[in-house]
Amino acid sequence: MKSGPGTSGLILNEPLLWEKGKKGRRGMSIPTSDVPEAVLDAGLTGAGPDFPDLSEIDIVRHYTRLSQWNFGVDTGMYPLGSCTMKYNPKINDKLAATPEIASAHPMLDDGSVQGTLQIMYELQKYLAAITGMDAVSLQPSAGAQGELAGMLVFAAYHRSRGSVRTKILIPDTAHGTNPASAALCGFRPVALKANAQGVLDVQAVADLMDDETAGIMLTNPNTLGIFETNIRQIADIVHAKGGLVYGDGANMNAIMGIVDIKKCGVDVMHLNLHKTFSTPHGGGGPGAGPVCVVRELERFLPVPRAVKDSEGYRLEFDRPESIGRVHGFHGNFSVLVRAWSYIRSMGPDNLKKASQLAVLNANYIKERLKKDLHLPYDRPCMHECVFSDLFQHENGVKTLDMAKRLIDHGYHPPTIYFPLVVPGAIMIEPTETECKEDIDLFIEVVQQVVAEAREKPELLLQAPVRTKLRRLDETQAARHPCLRG
Ligand SMILES: *Cc1c(COP(=O)(O)O)cnc(C)c1O
Numbered sequence: 001m002k003s004g005p006g007t008s009g010l011i012l013n014e015p016l017l018w019e020k021g022k023k024g025r026r027g028m029s030i031p032t033s034d035v036p037e038a039v040l041d042a043g044l045t046g047a048g049p050d051f052p053d054l055s056e057i058d059i060v061r062h063y064t065r066l067s068q069w070n071f072g073v074d075t076g077m078y079p080l081g082s083c084t085m086k087y088n089p090k091i092n093d094k095l096a097a098t099p100e101i102a103s104a105h106p107m108l109d110d111g112s113v114q115g116t117l118q119i120m121y122e123l124q125k126y127l128a129a130i131t132g133m134d135a136v137s138l139q140p141s142a143g144a145q146g147e148l149a150g151m152l153v154f155a156a157y158h159r160s161r162g163s164v165r166t167k168i169l170i171p172d173t174a175h176g177t178n179p180a181s182a183a184l185c186g187f188r189p190v191a192l193k194a195n196a197q198g199v200l201d202v203q204a205v206a207d208l209m210d211d212e213t214a215g216i217m218l219t220n221p222n223t224l225g226i227f228e229t230n231i232r233q234i235a236d237i238v239h240a241k242g243g244l245v246y247g248d249g250a251n252m253n254a255i256m257g258i259v260d261i262k263k264c265g266v267d268v269m270h271l272n273l274h275k276t277f278s279t280p281h282g283g284g285g286p287g288a289g290p291v292c293v294v295r296e297l298e299r300f301l302p303v304p305r306a307v308k309d310s311e312g313y314r315l316e317f318d319r320p321e322s323i324g325r326v327h328g329f330h331g332n333f334s335v336l337v338r339a340w341s342y343i344r345s346m347g348p349d350n351l352k353k354a355s356q357l358a359v360l361n362a363n364y365i366k367e368r369l370k371k372d373l374h375l376p377y378d379r380p381c382m383h384e385c386v387f388s389d390l391f392q393h394e395n396g397v398k399t400l401d402m403a404k405r406l407i408d409h410g411y412h413p414p415t416i417y418f419p420l421v422v423p424g425a426i427m428i429e430p431t432e433t434e435c436k437e438d439i440d441l442f443i444e445v446v447q448q449v450v451a452e453a454r455e456k457p458e459l460l461l462q463a464p465v466r467t468k469l470r471r472l473d474e475t476q477a478a479r480h481p482c483l484r485g
Contacts, residue, residue: 021052081427146270146289235265257352
């Protein structure tokens with residue numbers, strides 16, 4: 001049996017800088033000053049902050065060690081489902097850091113920032129081309145805010161037609177932000193059950209859709225990693241009753257350049273640039289959640305948008321029916337630059353290939369692990385596959401135990417207990433960037449954990465055993481973090 005990339009050695013302890021410091025230690029020496037000492041204004045004196053005294057090597061080791069306690073996609077595989085934690089090529093970070101771009105002030109005149117406006121304009125065009133939609137706003141700063149903007153567009157559309165709609169249909173597989181965004185706009189979410197194949201049933205939508213319902217919010221591929229095959233028929237039913245269709249595009253990594261979202265009947269969709277389009281987003285870093293709409297809804301999009309006319313690029317504010325701004329200035333601009341750079345450097349053929357490889361890799365894992373882990377929906381998946389811990393129940397081992405044991409073997413655990421419709425879910429998304437050797441190693445390590453669950457379940461109940469800290473009370477750790485190593 002091969003062993004995973006993890007080892008237990010050389011993980012060094014590190015105290016706080018305050019505990020490490022020693023009075024009089026310093027990081028540099030400067031000659032004694034020949035300028036006489038001056039006494040500061042009375043108001044400015046006092047105890048001052050208690051900074052520890054440290055040498056250069058104290059500091060270098062401190063931060064290097066802390067960095068080694070971290071795990072990220074640059075360290076190893078990060079098989080998080082639905083959230084697409086893929087490797088982001090460094091060239092895109094480099095471009096976002098270009099001084100001319102990074103230092104462009106958002107209040108400069110349009111004439112002085114033609115380059116950055118061009119990036120925005122072109123990105124709007126590219127995202128429209130990739131999704132098949134007609135118009136794009138780059139304003140929202142996360143998927144959830146894109147959903148909120150989308151729901152505001154839904155509300156503005158119905159208001160413009162004098163129609164009062166209070167409900168919205170949302171599948172039980174949806175991400176929690178969907179019902180939350182709908183509720184923030186005053187819509188009451190009505191749950192739709194996925195059928196035995198893990199997709200939405202046309203009849204179930206027909207039964208619930210009425211003229212008090214603003215529309216439907218669905219995710220495609222859905223959070224079970226399955227393509228909503230009935231989407232066009234569902235959209236027709238919703239449209240026939242005057243409703244709109246919202247597409248949650250967080251799972252775009254499975255379908256770039258392959259599915260035309262407009263042809264599926266979707267009217268509004270957000271994209272998570274920090275998931276699909278090359279911005280690292282662990283730990284809640286900056287994101288961008290552009291919204292894409294069909295022509296009929298363009299007039300409601302947030303302002304400003306980048307436009308181009310005979311004089312060049314400019315920001316356009318004059319849209320009386322717009323839902324208004326949803327963000328100061330241009331949102332997290334460097335995320336937009338990364339997406340633009342990613343799309344340009346990949347090109348249409350490679351974007352499509354990335355999605356094809358993401359889907360192939362997930363199906364490969366699904367097929368190779370389905371004897372080891374229970375597969376609730378045994379059918380071709382998209383970019384992620386969802387297992388459960390059913391087979392391990394007889395040994396008293398649960399999803400959480402296996403996820404913790406993967407840490408001992410050097411893997412970040414996959415998404416667990418989501419989607420909620422699969423009890424004990426283990427959701428794996430390898431993404432397109434992992435090579436076959438690395439995926440094979442991951443599979444073998446999961447198989448090893450499954451064997452351990454059978455042979456020494458008591459070990460799994462204690463996992464992780466090789467980490468600096470063992471099994472934490474996660475609620476307590478999140479509410480009262482203790483930062484001492
Ligand atoms: C991540 C995600 C969201 C929310 O996006 P954020 O950018 O985290 O706000 C919504 N829906 C699905 C399916 C997601 O995976």
